[in-house]
Amino acid sequence: MELKWSMFTSYIPYFFSLLALILLLEQISYLKKKRFLPGPTLVFPFVGNVISLVTNPTSFWDLQSSYAKSTPLGISANYIIGRYILYIYSTDLPQNLRQRPPRRLPPRRPPLRQEALRRTQLNLHVWAGT
Numbered sequence: 001m002e003l004k005w006s007m008f009t010s011y012i013p014y015f016f017s018l019l020a021l022i023l024l025l026e027q028i029s030y031l032k033k034k035r036f037l038p039g040p041t042l043v044f045p046f047v048g049n050v051i052s053l054v055t056n057p058t059s060f061w062d063l064q065s066s067y068a069k070s071t072p073l074g075i076s077a078n079y080i081i082g083r084y085i086l087y088i089y090s091t092d093l094p095q096n097l098r099q100r101p102p103r104r105l106p107p108r109r110p111p112l113r114q115e116a117l118r119r120t121q122l123n124l125h126v127w128a129g130t
Helices: 002-009 012-034 050-055 057-069 092-099 112-128
Strands: 075-080 083-088
Touching (some): 012 075, 050 057
Antiparallel strands (some): 075 083
């Protein structure tokens, strides 16, 4: 029995290091998505703010609303059970986003093979004098 336990104790530092790395990556992922938006700076990993949402939902949404009011954008960010959420205070913002004109795409370039063939034909016409 002693032999088995001593075998596992040598891996305990690696386990905790891996756990700390996963927690750090989760926080970095949240902060990269959140960027400059108002909202909680640090959240519980994997669970987020679901505890405060379940225990007192009115207070949770009031807090989200106050975060959103603190910026001219009217948006706040949060993290609930592994999902990044945006809270939009104003009803006008989603309507404005839907009414935005579609983005124009640049014209398509011909495939390289067709481009090379076209250049060859032009060179032949120039060389032939036509």
